[in-house]
Amino acid sequence: MDTPTALPATMRQLRSLVTSDGRLQLSLATVPVPTPADHEVLVRVDAAPINPSDLGLLLAMADVGAATSSGPEDDPVVTAPISAPVMAALAARVDQSLPVGNEGAGVVVAAGASPEAQALLGRMVGFVGGETYGQFRAVYSGLCLPLPEGTTAVEGASCFVNPLTALGMVETMRMEGHTGLVHTAAASNLGQMLNRICLADGVPLVNVVRRPDQVALLREQGAVHVVDSSTTTFLDDLTAALEATGATLAFDAIGGGELAGQILGCMEAAIARRATGYSRYGSEVHKQVYVYGGLDRSPTVLRRTFGMAWGMSGWLLTPFLGKLGSEGAARLRQRVVDELTTTFASHYTDEVTLAGALSLDAIRTYARQATGQKYLIRPNA
């Protein structure tokens, strides 16, 4: 390997541990800086977002409201209780101190011997592959996205999860023969991205939000169909938007409660308005909801008022990319690079150090997954 700059021997890395006595422990470990293998590069992680998809591993569904902290401010140890039913589901990770963080960005400061790895030396890259909440990360070169000259780590930090998820929704729509989309929690960073993609690509999109100010936010960004689930006219508004767009595919970030079922029911009602004659099993048009998040952990409640041609499934980015194939994935990645500071721009409300990410205030804030609030960790700040 090649070492352009002097590297420290050790580094700090955020760790999440579930103990056998039913507690979550978050801390910063001091670990050796890894040496990249032949096909790996060593990235100095300068920015890594806290995405909803990081929280399961990080917080282990612990009761963070009851969390306590000890130790100095720059080396805190946070402890929070975990309920018994949750512990049962976590059996496979008990007593393992796990690194966290799905994606990040930074400069490649060392590289393995392979030409692909060497080609990235000195480049600013975005990358996925876990363990991004630490000062350095050795990662397979194929998991890096080299960013254009002048791109900052902050600009590149979220270039995988949200952009590829938003693009994956539109690709899924095309692959499965739908012609419009519904998206819940639509005012999120991801939702705003999806809105920009759909506007650019001419894809009819129904944005479902939960507050009037989120309606305004999306309308300012050119969104055509925005419906607010907090209003009394929600179901009528949603049905009208579904009739106007013909959308029969929804991506739901919320999961719990009645919303997913309401979307299916309103899709069926919108289809019925255009139908002629009675069909005893409901319409023959397939209506689909993909649940890709769990903002609401309560049970999903489906009042099956939508006939028999319906489906509800979990959706995850990684298996989707596998289904899309390497050529398709490369096409999506290229679009992300080309439009990184426009279509795929992310906004952060809080930048924190590794220790700052473990302050009780920060934990309680990002655990709520409130739309509009987004944390960025700067591990080397």
Added chain:
Amino acid sequence: MDTPTALPATMRQLRSLVTSDGRLQLSLATVPVPTPADHEVLVRVDAAPINPSDLGLLLAMADVGAATSSGPEDDPVVTAPISAPVMAALAARVDQSLPVGNEGAGVVVAAGASPEAQALLGRMVGFVGGETYGQFRAVYSGLCLPLPEGTTAVEGASCFVNPLTALGMVETMRMEGHTGLVHTAAASNLGQMLNRICLADGVPLVNVVRRPDQVALLREQGAVHVVDSSTTTFLDDLTAALEATGATLAFDAIGGGELAGQILGCMEAAIARRATGYSRYGSEVHKQVYVYGGLDRSPTVLRRTFGMAWGMSGWLLTPFLGKLGSEGAARLRQRVVDELTTTFASHYTDEVTLAGALSLDAIRTYARQATGQKYLIRPNA
């Protein structure tokens, strides 16, 4: 057309009408005996089952507990109230007097000019295509299944819906790469058929029933895995059966309540027992429930304890047969004919005339869809 026997000019036919003032009206209409078109045959319907899949059209989700009857015993008119939310879903059928009945069997007493129709003249056939609750039915010859010499109408009456649904479950399992099945309401006629098919074909099957006597019934029929949802050990028993069978596909006749979600959760637990290491999004094994009935009309409640690789969808026979293609459908139909009185034998607890099907006692009994209770209409008795 060719007429081997003198046919009456008119016949009785059961009708279901939803009136605009929110009532269901069931009656017997007197209508002309149809003349078969070129590709049709005229079947004298001697036996037609009341399947759960008939009840939506027949009873329109009316409150049959509050039904009243008027008219003579052999020509009753039954009326029952329909709630406002149900009426909204029935808008497309209001004020149309609809014939009912998905399948039946009888002798072909007249045939159109086409060779396919002529070939069926005088044959005992099972058939689908609707309007089977009447004395005669003109039906496309391709919807008829000619039955072997000596087959009775009673033996042939249920040769489509249940047999092809049960076979369709096994075919779906194979098409989608699963290697075992779960079936709910497994003591039904359909469930007993599925058990016989799975035993013959070596397909691991988990039978879920709701009463101890149903466990005994299925065990007497050779079922290997039978779990009773009324017991306190249900979830443990189900998980153990899922671990033993590796079943990751369920067909659910019930729809409402927690059962479908419990099956997904127990599938995930069974997979986790065999897994090594922690996966933050749950197992990568796709777990699927197809809802093909609605014995429980209450909402489906999913506690999403089964990771992200899951799906729940409606399943209907007709679109499945379309997906299978004509060659596959012919193969299934041939198996039904070959094993009509063994694998695909149906049992009826009550035989009724058309008028008898409209007695309040009968209506209230078949509306409950109790396992073990099954009605057969004899329209020409």
